Amino acid sequence: VKKVAKASTQAKKAATAVKKGSHTQRKHKVWKKVTFRRPETLALKRKPKVALKAVTKPNTFDKYAIVKHPLTTESAIKTIEDNNTLVFIVDKRARKPQIKKACEELYKIKVKRVNTLLRPDGKKKAYVVLPSDSDALDIANKIGIM
Numbered sequence: 115v116k117k118v119a120k121a122s123t124q125a126k127k128a129a130t131a132v133k134k135g136s137h138t139q140r141k142h143k144v145w146k147k148v149t150f151r152r153p154e155t156l157a158l159k160r161k162p163k164v165a166l167k168a169v170t171k172p173n174t175f176d177k178y179a180i181v182k183h184p185l186t187t188e189s190a191i192k193t194i195e196d197n198n199t200l201v202f203i204v205d206k207r208a209r210k211p212q213i214k215k216a217c218e219e220l221y222k223i224k225v226k227r228v229n230t231l232l233r234p235d236g237k238k239k240a241y242v243v244l245p246s247d248s249d250a251l252d253i254a255n256k257i258g259i260m
Contacts, residue, residue: 177216180208184259185239191260193241198250200242200259206232213240223253 182203184190190201204213210228217225229241244250254260 175205175207177219180205180212180216181220181240184254184257186259191254194250194254194259198244198246198248200244200250200254200257202240202242204230204238204240206236206238208238208240210240213242217242221253221257224248 182205185201185203193199193201200217202213202217204216208216210230213228213230214225217223217228224245224247226243226245229243231239231241233239244253251260
């Protein structure tokens with residue numbers, strides 16, 4: 115008899131829950147700190163259905179694109195004669211190691227170091243310092259500066 119009574123009370127409770135809806139009190143998180151920091155949620159990696167680019171672009175930033183041309187102004191020639199240094203106009207994006215490598219490959223010279231500056235007209239000038247054992251005048255003649 116007890117099981118039947120228990121079952122009927124459970125059934126009544128279930129029926130009232132269905133009719134009224136079970137409105138249970140939601141538990142809130144207790145914040146223990148004064149400042150609110152947004153909780154970090156899971157950031158899933160993107161999985162695109164289609165690639166953005168079908169064909170990858172070939173790298174055209176080679177030695178010929180880096181070194182544009184040698185500079186042949188009076189001051190540049192004076193620098194060649196006095197400081198054993200060649201002067202080039204190079205690409206604005208080129209870094210010193212890239213300029214060094216490009217000069218070594220293009221003109222088959224050894225480079226001690228490279229100094230660069232951005233001119234007011236927006237072009238980049240590179241001073242390619244040569245070691246003391248090689249002569250900048252001979253290389254300038256070979257290139258065709260003088």
